[in-house]
Amino acid sequence: xxxxxxxxLGDYLKQTQxxxxxxxxxxxxxxxMMPKKGASWxxxxxxxxxxxxxxxxxxxxxxxxIDAAKEELNSCKDGDxxxxxKKRNIQLLSKDMDRxxxxxxKLVELxxxxxxxxxxxxxxxxxxxxxxxxxxxxxxxxxLRIEEAKQIxxxxxxxxxxxxxxxxxxxxxxxxKIFNPLKEVIPELLEKSNKYLxxxxxxxxxxxxxxxxxxxxxxxxxxDLVASAESPHPFSITLGPSDYRITTRFVKGEPFSSFxxxxxxxxxxxYEQNLPTRTHQWFAWPLGQATSMSVHESxxxxxxxxxxxxxxxxxxxxxxxxxxxxxxxxxxxxxxxINAFKAGLNRxxxxxxxxxxxxxxxxxxxIELIEGAMDPKDLPFEWNKRYQDLLGIKPSNDREGxxxxxxxxxxxxGYFPSYLVGHVISAQLTNKMEKDLGTLDNLIEKKxxxxxxxxxxxxxxxxxxxxxxMELVRKVTGDEINPDSFINYLKQKIDELM
Amino acid sequence: xxxxxxxxLGDYLKQTQxxxxxxxxxxxxxxxMMPKKGASWxxxxxxxxxxxxxxxxxxxxxxxxIDAAKEELNSCKDGDxxxxxKKRNIQLLSKDMDRxxxxxxKLVELxxxxxxxxxxxxxxxxxxxxxxxxxxxxxxxxxLRIEEAKQIxxxxxxxxxxxxxxxxxxxxxxxxKIFNPLKEVIPELLEKSNKYLxxxxxxxxxxxxxxxxxxxxxxxxxxDLVASAESPHPFSITLGPSDYRITTRFVKGEPFSSFxxxxxxxxxxxYEQNLPTRTHQWFAWPLGQATSMSVHESxxxxxxxxxxxxxxxxxxxxxxxxxxxxxxxxxxxxxxxINAFKAGLNRxxxxxxxxxxxxxxxxxxxIELIEGAMDPKDLPFEWNKRYQDLLGIKPSNDREGxxxxxxxxxxxxGYFPSYLVGHVISAQLTNKMEKDLGTLDNLIEKKxxxxxxxxxxxxxxxxxxxxxxMELVRKVTGDEINPDSFINYLKQKIDELM
Numbered sequence: 001x002x003x004x005x006x007x008x009l010g011d012y013l014k015q016t017q018x019x020x021x022x023x024x025x026x027x028x029x030x031x032x033m034m035p036k037k038g039a040s041w042x043x044x045x046x047x048x049x050x051x052x053x054x055x056x057x058x059x060x061x062x063x064x065x066i067d068a069a070k071e072e073l074n075s076c077k078d079g080d081x082x083x084x085x086k087k088r089n090i091q092l093l094s095k096d097m098d099r100x101x102x103x104x105x106k107l108v109e110l111x112x113x114x115x116x117x118x119x120x121x122x123x124x125x126x127x128x129x130x131x132x133x134x135x136x137x138x139x140x141x142x143x144l145r146i147e148e149a150k151q152i153x154x155x156x157x158x159x160x161x162x163x164x165x166x167x168x169x170x171x172x173x174x175x176x177k178i179f180n181p182l183k184e185v186i187p188e189l190l191e192k193s194n195k196y197l198x199x200x201x202x203x204x205x206x207x208x209x210x211x212x213x214x215x216x217x218x219x220x221x222x223x224d225l226v227a228s229a230e231s232p233h234p235f236s237i238t239l240g241p242s243d244y245r246i247t248t249r250f251v252k253g254e255p256f257s258s259f260x261x262x263x264x265x266x267x268x269x270x271y272e273q274n275l276p277t278r279t280h281q282w283f284a285w286p287l288g289q290a291t292s293m294s295v296h297e298s299x300x301x302x303x304x305x306x307x308x309x310x311x312x313x314x315x316x317x318x319x320x321x322x323x324x325x326x327x328x329x330x331x332x333x334x335x336x337x338i339n340a341f342k343a344g345l346n347r348x349x350x351x352x353x354x355x356x357x358x359x360x361x362x363x364x365x366x367i368e369l370i371e372g373a374m375d376p377k378d379l380p381f382e383w384n385k386r387y388q389d390l391l392g393i394k395p396s397n398d399r400e401g402x403x404x405x406x407x408x409x410x411x412x413x414g415y416f417p418s419y420l421v422g423h424v425i426s427a428q429l430t431n432k433m434e435k436d437l438g439t440l441d442n443l444i445e446k447k448x449x450x451x452x453x454x455x456x457x458x459x460x461x462x463x464x465x466x467x468x469x470m471e472l473v474r475k476v477t478g479d480e481i482n483p484d485s486f487i488n489y490l491k492q493k494i495d496e497l498m
Numbered sequence: 499x500x501x502x503x504x505x506x507l508g509d510y511l512k513q514t515q516x517x518x519x520x521x522x523x524x525x526x527x528x529x530x531m532m533p534k535k536g537a538s539w540x541x542x543x544x545x546x547x548x549x550x551x552x553x554x555x556x557x558x559x560x561x562x563x564i565d566a567a568k569e570e571l572n573s574c575k576d577g578d579x580x581x582x583x584k585k586r587n588i589q590l591l592s593k594d595m596d597r598x599x600x601x602x603x604k605l606v607e608l609x610x611x612x613x614x615x616x617x618x619x620x621x622x623x624x625x626x627x628x629x630x631x632x633x634x635x636x637x638x639x640x641x642l643r644i645e646e647a648k649q650i651x652x653x654x655x656x657x658x659x660x661x662x663x664x665x666x667x668x669x670x671x672x673x674x675k676i677f678n679p680l681k682e683v684i685p686e687l688l689e690k691s692n693k694y695l696x697x698x699x700x701x702x703x704x705x706x707x708x709x710x711x712x713x714x715x716x717x718x719x720x721x722d723l724v725a726s727a728e729s730p731h732p733f734s735i736t737l738g739p740s741d742y743r744i745t746t747r748f749v750k751g752e753p754f755s756s757f758x759x760x761x762x763x764x765x766x767x768x769y770e771q772n773l774p775t776r777t778h779q780w781f782a783w784p785l786g787q788a789t790s791m792s793v794h795e796s797x798x799x800x801x802x803x804x805x806x807x808x809x810x811x812x813x814x815x816x817x818x819x820x821x822x823x824x825x826x827x828x829x830x831x832x833x834x835x836i837n838a839f840k841a842g843l844n845r846x847x848x849x850x851x852x853x854x855x856x857x858x859x860x861x862x863x864x865i866e867l868i869e870g871a872m873d874p875k876d877l878p879f880e881w882n883k884r885y886q887d888l889l890g891i892k893p894s895n896d897r898e899g900x901x902x903x904x905x906x907x908x909x910x911x912g913y914f915p916s917y918l919v920g921h922v923i924s925a926q927l928t929n930k931m932e933k934d935l936g937t938l939d940n941l942i943e944k945k946x947x948x949x950x951x952x953x954x955x956x957x958x959x960x961x962x963x964x965x966x967x968m969e970l971v972r973k974v975t976g977d978e979i980n981p982d983s984f985i986n987y988l989k990q991k992i993d994e995l996m
Contacts, residue, residue, distance in 0.1 A: 018546045021539065022520060029523055033531070036722040038741030041519065041778060045738075048516045224534040240543075243536030283539075 005068040006086070009093075010281055012065050016056045017284035023049045024239050032229040032247060054108070058100045066093050085287060088466050092286035099165075102152050111148065114141050115410045122409030129399035131380050134409070139376050141411040142369060149370075159370045163414025166293040167421070168468045172367060174481075175417050178424055179363065181483050182356050186490075187390060190343060190353055193494045198340045199327050203255040207324040212248055212262040214320055219266055219303075219449050226269060234261035236268035236300075241283040244269045254349060255326075256338050260304050267303035268296055270453060274461030287464040293415065295460070295469050297422025298429060302456075305352050305423075306430050309339050311496070312441040339497055343391040345400045352423075353490060354391060359420035361386045362405070366413050425473055427486035429460065432477045503566040504584070508779055510563050511591075514554045515782035521547045522737050530727040530745060552606070556598045564591050583785060586964050590784035597663075600650050609646065612639050613908045620907030627897035629878050632907070637874050639909040640867060657868045661912025664791040665919070666966045670865060672979075673915050676922055679981050681858050684988075685888060688841060688851055691992045696838045697825050701753040705822040710746055710760040712818055717764055717801070717947050724767060732759035734766035734798075739781040742767045752847060753824075754836050758802050765801035766794055768951060772959030785962040791913065793958070793967050795920025796927060800954075803850050803921075804928050807837050809994070810939040837995055841889040843898045850921075851988060852889060857918035859884045860903070864911050923971055925984035927958065930975045 023046065030042050056062065070090045077083055118137045125134035149161040156164070156171070163170045203211075216228065231247035238244055246265035251257040275288055282288045290296050307313055311332075318331035328334045341351045347358040365382060368374035374382060383402040388394045395401030407415050433455050434440060443452055459476045473481045521544065528540050554560065568588045575581055616635045623632035647659040654662070654669070661668045701709075714726065729745035736742055744763035749755040773786055780786045788794050805811055816829035826832045839849045845856040863880060866872035872880060881900040886892045893899030905913050931953050932938060941950055957974050971979045 015546065018543050022524065022543055022547070025527055025543070026520065026523060028531075029527055033526075033725055033727065033743075034737075035720075035725045035741060035743075037720075038738050041738030041741060041781075044778065045516050045520055045523070048513065049520070222533075222535075227531055227533045229531065239532075240536050240539030243533060243539060245531075245533075 005065070005072040009065040009069040010284065012056075012062060013093075013284035014281060016053065019049060019053050019056065021239050023053065024237050028237055028239060028245055031231040031233075031235070032245075054100075057097065063097060063101070066090065066097065070094075085466065089285050089287050092465055096286070099152055103148065104151060107144065107147060107151065111144050111411070114144050118409045118411060119406070122403065122406070126399050126403040129397040129403065131398040131403060134403065135377060138379075138408065141408075142376060145411050145413060146370065157371060159367045159414060162370065163417070166415050166418055168292055169470060170414070170417070174470075175363065175421075178421060178481060178483050179356075179360050179417075181487065182420070182424075183360050183390070185487050186353060186356050189490055189494055190341065190391075193341045193353065193497070198342065199337060201255060201327045202253055203324060203326065205250045208250055208255065208258045211259055211320060211324070215259060215262050215308075215317075216266065218317075218447070219270075220453070221266070225273070228262075234265050236265040236272070238269075238272045244273055251349075257349065260308060260338075263308040264300040264304040267300035270303075270456070271296060271299040271461050274453070274457040276462055276464045287466050289465050291463065291465045291467060291472065292469045293418035294421035294425055295472060297418050298425035299422075299456070299460070301422050302426045302430065306426065306440060307444060307452075309335075309352065310441060310444055311335050312444040314338065316444065316447070336497060339493070341494075343393055345387065345393060345395050345404075347405060352493075356420045356423060357390045359416055361390060362416040363420075366408070366416065370413055421469070421481065424483050424486045425469065425481060427489045428473055428477050428479065428481065429456075430489070431485045432459070503563070503570040507563045507567040507591075508782065510554075510560060511782035512779060514551065517547060517551050517554065519737050521551065522735050526735055526737060526743055529729040529731075529733070530743075548610075552598075555595065561595060561599070564588065564595065568592075583964065587783050587785050590963055594784070597650055601646065602649060605642065605645060605649065609642050609909070612642050616907045616909060617904070620901065620904070624897050624901040627895040627901065629896040629901060632901065633875060636877075636906065639906075640874060643909050643911060644868065655869060657865045657912060660868065661915070664913050664916055666790055667968060668912070668915070673861065673919075676919060676979060676981050677854075677858050677861065677915075679985065680854050680918070680922075681888070683985050684851060684854050687988055687992055688839065691839045691851065691995070696840065697835060699753060699825045700751055701822060701824065703748045706748055706753065706756045709757055709818060709822070713757060713760050713806075713815075714764060716815075716945070717761075717768075718951070719764070723771070726760075732763050734763040734770070736767075736770045739778055742771055749847075755847065758806060758836075761806040762798040762802040765798035768801075768954070769794060769797040769959050772951070772955040774960055774962045785964050787963050789961065789963045789965060789970065790967045791916035792919035792923060793970060795916050796923035797920075797954070797958070799920050800924045800928065804924065804938060805942060805950075807833075807850065808939055808942055809833050810942040812836065814942065814945070834995060837991070839992075841891055843885065843891060843893050844902065850991075854918045854921060855888045857914055859888060860914040861918075864906070864914065868911055919967070919979065922981050922984045923967065923979060925987045926971055926975050926977065926979065927954075928987075929983045930957070 026042065026045055026049070030039075030046075034042060073080070073083070073086050073090060080086065114137070118134075118141045121137045122134050125131060145162055146158055149158040152161050154161050154164070160171055212228070216226075221228075225242060226244040226246065229245070229247050230249060232249060234246075234248050236244070236246045246262070246269050248258045248261045248265065271290060275290065276282060277288070314335035315331045318328070318334055321328065321334055326334070328337065339351070341353045343354050343357075344350055347355070347362075350358055361383070365374070365379065365386070368382075369376060369379070379402050380398055384394050387401070407413075430440065433452070437443060437451060437455060440452075443449075460472065463472060467475060470481060473479065524540065524543055524547070528537075532540060571578070571581070571584050571588060578584065612635070616632075616639045619635045620632050623629060643660055644656055647656040650659050652659050652662070658669055710726070714724075719726075723740060724742040724744065727743070727745050729747060732744075732746050734742070734744045744760070744767050746756045746759040746763065769788060773788065774780060775786070812833035813829045816826070816832050819826065819832055824832070826835065837849070839851045841852050841855075842848060845853070845860075848856055859881070862884070863872070863877065866880075867874060867877070877900050878896050882892050885899070905911075928938065931950070935941060935949060935953060938950075941947075958970065961970060965973060968979055971977065
């Protein structure tokens with residue numbers, strides 16, 4: 001087979017990936033190292049790169065390269081052992097590009113501005129706890145994103161269309177089939193759960209930092225491959241096929257926060273690290289990339305909740321905590337404390353049980369906002385009402401309430417469900433893993449993280465974008481994505497903790 | 499005046515500067531944060547940017563923009579208050595561009611490869627202490643750079659042509675007029691100097707780090723403007739008009755090394771910080787940039803040697819050293835120790851006195867190599883002979899000898915003199931500063947760094963590239979650049995330390 005067109009497309013993608021990874025490097029530096037006053041020039045650098053990237057991703061040249069590679073591939077179907085992989089790569093490239101090219105450039109420009117204005121005004125509105133000042137920008141964003149969905153017109157509802165980039169093939173029906181049982185069960189479980197009295201304690205930053213490093217060593221982090229740093233919001237990012245970075249943050253009064261964030265970001269990172277063949281060339285193709293946000297979250301939540309919040313992990317790590325100034329007499333106290341269930345107003349610091357309710361509320365609200373059932377001006381009222389109904393608590397202001405998250409301020413509708421679907425997928429995958437490898441508690445007790453990571457690589461990570469989330473879970477577990485495993489896990493955990 | 503062409507040129511320069519500052523960000527990250535395995539993808543990112551930059555700096559479009567702006571400027575000479583500044587900007591842009599455009603693209607490509615091969619093979623040759631394995635690559639580099647000078651053909655000697663980008667208007671005659679007296683005097687002074695017995699001591703990394711931070715605070719570093727980090731080799735870099743970074747390193751057995759490097763890099767950085775108007779637009783024009791490497795070094799050497807090695811500074815800082823585990827009973831012991839004179843083989847760790855001899859040797863050798871008086875294969879012999887003659891010591895191998903520095907491995911001929919010319923300029927500027935402001939010792943004792951920085955800004959930094967090094971020193975001191983002040987300073991210091 002003459003691979004000229006294929007290689008030409010690969011070269012084009014690689015150049016795009018070089019630019020994309022430069023963008024990631026600027027973002028990383030901005031959040032870990034940049035002095036404050038560098039912000040405005042950095043914004044110009046990022047704008048410069050974003051413009052170049054958009055141009056590359058929607059260029060006529062790119063479109064011609066995709067078509068030529070497709071034609072070449074089809075003309076020698078039988079001779080190519082990697083035909084199906086290649087076909088899937090081409091399909092995904094075409095799909096991503098079509099979406100971009102359907103948009104009126106005028107709308108793209110208006111959206112970019114509305115996102116930037118939205119974000120800036122949200123920051124101020126949050127500081128002032130004044131939803132009204134954000135409202136006009138929010139309305140504008142909603143209007144433009146509805147127009148975007150209309151231009152893309154994918155035979156899906158408006159919200160579904162906007163959610164596709166985060167979760168390919170997501171539908172409202174599918175989401176609520178998963179969420180509705182959880183909406184029923186979680187409040188019951190919360191009622192029943194042991195109200196472990198959370199001790200009022202804290203840990204100095206240096207101790208927290210050392211525990212985070214210890215944790216990464218425990219998991220087998222290769223320091224030549226994965227760098228770590230501190231940032232205002234924890235994140236994981238990939239800067240090259242052999243260059244991974246994770247961050248954590250230290251929150252006053254939340255002594256477990258940096259530790260749990262480290263585990264969480266490690267989970268994201270190890271997924272990226274195990275994506276198919278990390279050669280420079282492959283890194284640029286769709287199959288070398290993560291498949292969806294909910295699969296990504298399933299991986300981070302696994303390390304945060306299934307590993308670090310497990311009984312055996314707390315048994316292993318108790319000695320390191322005990323070396324520090326902690327108020328626990330034994331590992332069971334540590335374990336209970338790190339697993340304390342308590343309905344709160346804040347999504348990010350929420351426990352495993354109530355986290356899902358935060359997501360259900362946001363998902364319902366954003367669908368109503370986008371699909372016309374709710375007037376944006378009623379958001380604070382509706383938000384507070386649903387928190388009262390589902391969690392039994394009510395924000396005292398908009399900062400604690402509907403202004404708390406960044407997502408909507410940039411018009412990112414359809415992202416939130418990933419967090420809860422991630423919990424659900426994590427539970428299903430863990431069930432299968434335990435069938436294959438024995439109990440997690442047993443693996444952790446023996447420090448068998450390599451075996452866990454190998455299983456995750458073979459069953460999840462290595463597929464990249466060759467399977468969507470639904471196909472992936474079906475392939476691994478034989479079941480559709482459904483909340484049963486997650487519900488069972490929560491019930492069992494609550495019993496254990498009693 | 500219709501400024502359309504002028505602004506169009508400004509926009510072009512700004513885009514170039516955005517790309518250039520992205521390159522700097524990648525370099526900064528590579529040296530401070532990047533995990534080792536990220537190196538090969540980073541090289542591809544840097545190659546991508548370098549190619550784009552070269553294309554922008556030599557494009558037909560750029561050339562047309564310069565010509566149009568020049569024409570516009572000349573057509574309204576009288577109406578423009580900034581005529582002379584603008585004229586100088588245009589001159590410098592034309593000069594830089596002409597140099598680039600004179601080169602055969604084929605040669606540019608060969609040079610890029612020869613530099614990369616040279617650097618890589620030098621690294622291995624240095625590890626193995628085997629000059630012979632580096633020799634063929636070195637010969638190739640020399641040959642190509644001679645060809646480069648020929649294509650540029652600036653009515654200067656070959657070496658002089660190559661040295662221009664580091665030191666505009668440098669000539670051999672000028673350099674040796676400065677260096678020859680030093681070559682005579684330094685060995686005599688060394689003979690005479692108090693051989694202060696250097697104590698065999700060290701300081702833990704954490705203490706060194708805290709002293710470095712203390713030092714930056716002392717100098718008035720704004721943490722929102724200047725970030726600091728650790729890197730294998732100390733450097734200072736500007737990432738944006740309000741984004742400065744400096745690094746240091748911690749060397750086992752050299753307890754002052756990180757401290758002195760911090761002062762040195764601070765000096766580079768404060769020069770960059772005070773360049774004319776730090777708006778985004780001006781940052782991109784030549785006059786917003788540093789004028790030459792020797793002026794840059796004069797600034798870093800000033801803070802390292804004239805401030806930190808002064809008697810009064812050691813008096814001020816003794817208490818902070820005394821809090822740590824140091825073997826000094828009083829500030830005079832600290833001051834003598836930080837000023838110990840001792841002929842060594844290593845340039846980077848050399849004292850104020852012998853440093854100049856390292857530079858004289860390198861400058862003479864590189865001129866002979868480039869202008870044909872010496873066969874590259876004889877370099878180790880010649881190197882060792884001159885160390886024996888001038889410093890009275892002899893390297894026991896090539897790693898300690900002619901392979902120690904990176905510069906030649908990448909074909910950077912003409913860079914070395916800047917270090918010694920920097921010492922000389924620093925002494926002349928300091929003399930004038932003391933005439934204007936009173937003794938440095940007095941200023942330091944009163945912690946009057948703001949006054950020192952204000953003087954440097956008004957007399958040196960603010961001129962950017964509007965004056966070359968020679969013009970600058972003439973303007974400030976009324977004298978030509980000459981070694982008298984430096985020699986007097988060294989004599990006086992040796993007497994003081996007796």
